[in-house]
Amino acid sequence: QQQVKQSPQSLIVQKGGISIINCAYENTAFDYFPWYQQFPGKGPALLIAIRPDVSEKKEGRFTISFNKSAKQFSLHIMDSQPGDSATYFCAASVSNFGNEKLTFGTGTRLTIIP
Amino acid sequence: NAGVTQTPKFRVLKTGQSMTLLCAQDMNHEYMYWYRQDPGMGLRLIHYSVGEGTTAKGEVPDGYNVSRLKKQNFLLGLESAAPSQTSVYFCASSYDRDLNAYEQYFGPGTRLTVT
Helix, strand or coil, rough: CEEEEEEEEEEEEEEECCCCEEEEEEEHHHCEEEEEEEECCCCCCEEEEECCCCHHHHCCCCCCCCCECEEEEEEECCCCHHHHCHHHHHHHHHCCCCCCCEECCEEEEEEEEE | CEEEEEEECCEEECCCCCCCEEECCCCCCCCEEEECCCCCCCEEEEECCCCCCEEEEEECCCEEEEEEECCCCCEEEEECHHHHHEEEEEEEEEEEECCCEECCEEECCCEEECC
16 A cells, blocks of 8 residues: 555656645654655665644755645755756655654656756 | 665576675664665665664565674575566665764665566
């Protein structure tokens, strides 16, 4: 059973545009929501993460929006650049003193075109 | 500081053969994880360890065994490889007790093909 549903599967955005990737979760016990960025041939790297006590977190051009009542969270990439072309994974976990057993979404392949 | 390293990077096995994947971390992390990544399925947790000498099952543990004899190393074994185990395997580590930091760091992956 897929506990974290991610959409879209692929996304093409023009340079300078806004990229938006959405995730929905089922387990209301989840309390940690990270986004990972993965380039071809590399391992995933943490991009930004949020906990449900805030509705939005921004780091540079990357913003997570979190809607606890709808059990949804999304990644917004402002002023998208070709270097942002990568696969993005959302994830969720129940905090356990650092033992964050992450449940991942299926990934979104983002392509930024000039 | 190399972070998380994995050995080997690529491997081709025949059905029924065995092999061990090695993960090493130099960040003094308490926890270590093995994931597999398959197209359209994200990353799925195979096994994990919360400390030296301890291991636990994840979401897809069947066909795999693990050991953590040293804090910095986490081994993933396939006793009798099957084509369904063709995948990219990622190791990760987390929890810096001194910094109270929980971020998971991933290795570069091992691409395994079972024919």
